[in-house]
Amino acid sequence: FATGRAWEQIRQSIAYPNLNVKIVASHGGITVGEDGASHQSVEDLALMRVLPNMTVIVPADGIETRKVIEKIIEYQGPVYVRVSRSKTPVIFDNSYQFEIGKGQVVLPGDDITIFSTGIMLSICLEAAELLKKDGINARVINLATIKPLDRELILAAARETKAAVTVEEHSIIGGLGSAVAEFLVENCPIYLSRVGIQDRFGTSGNAETLLTHYGLTQNNIAGVVKEVFQKRRN
Numbered sequence: 001f002a003t004g005r006a007w008e009q010i011r012q013s014i015a016y017p018n019l020n021v022k023i024v025a026s027h028g029g030i031t032v033g034e035d036g037a038s039h040q041s042v043e044d045l046a047l048m049r050v051l052p053n054m055t056v057i058v059p060a061d062g063i064e065t066r067k068v069i070e071k072i073i074e075y076q077g078p079v080y081v082r083v084s085r086s087k088t089p090v091i092f093d094n095s096y097q098f099e100i101g102k103g104q105v106v107l108p109g110d111d112i113t114i115f116s117t118g119i120m121l122s123i124c125l126e127a128a129e130l131l132k133k134d135g136i137n138a139r140v141i142n143l144a145t146i147k148p149l150d151r152e153l154i155l156a157a158a159r160e161t162k163a164a165v166t167v168e169e170h171s172i173i174g175g176l177g178s179a180v181a182e183f184l185v186e187n188c189p190i191y192l193s194r195v196g197i198q199d200r201f202g203t204s205g206n207a208e209t210l211l212t213h214y215g216l217t218q219n220n221i222a223g224v225v226k227e228v229f230q231k232r233r234n
Helices: 007-015 044-049 064-074 121-134 149-163 174-186 207-213 218-233
Strands: 022-025 053-059 079-082 104-107 111-117 136-142 145-147 163-170 191-197
Touching: 007 191, 044 053, 044 079, 044 145, 044 149, 044 174, 064 079, 064 207, 104 121, 104 218, 111 121, 111 218, 121 136, 121 163, 121 174, 121 218, 136 149, 136 207, 145 174, 149 163, 149 174, 163 218, 174 191, 191 218
Parallel strands: 022 079, 053 079, 111 136, 111 163, 163 191
Antiparallel strands: 053 145, 104 136
């Protein structure tokens, strides 16, 4: 509810005057679970990303979350951070350094790029392992900062792999997929597919069941990557 009910106040009283306010919202995405569509925010990133002056961040695990909080304390200006309710694997170690506006190549690969954000990173890494069995080496990039984007990293990946898939626990409208697509269509058009919530509301169920229901699984991600990779080869 941090972005929905309070959106007008955030726009008028935080973003417009560019105040040094940090909004850290828990229970993002569909993995809130049984509380259902009314409590599952699948549009929060779009709502925050559209606001001028607002920085939008989605950490992938507990360690990155800690690093993000340390950085936004130092940063001057409005920031929205989305964190999850569900348990997620730890990907990074304590040596990891987070920088606002910078992504990281978590897994190298030259055939196709998977851009991920938030809790989907661990699932994308699992999908990349499945793809290796089919001879596809996917580059997995963590884009914790959705606004501002790491344009240099995205552009380099697009030019080098010439195909990409975005994966997010959010509507494909207005979130990571939209941000990457908007940038690439103007700078380096490539084959691109977006994996996320397909213009639908959430529904009730446990986190694992809901991820499967909405196609946010390693098998489905791997399948989409194969389709895009085949288009690139043709």
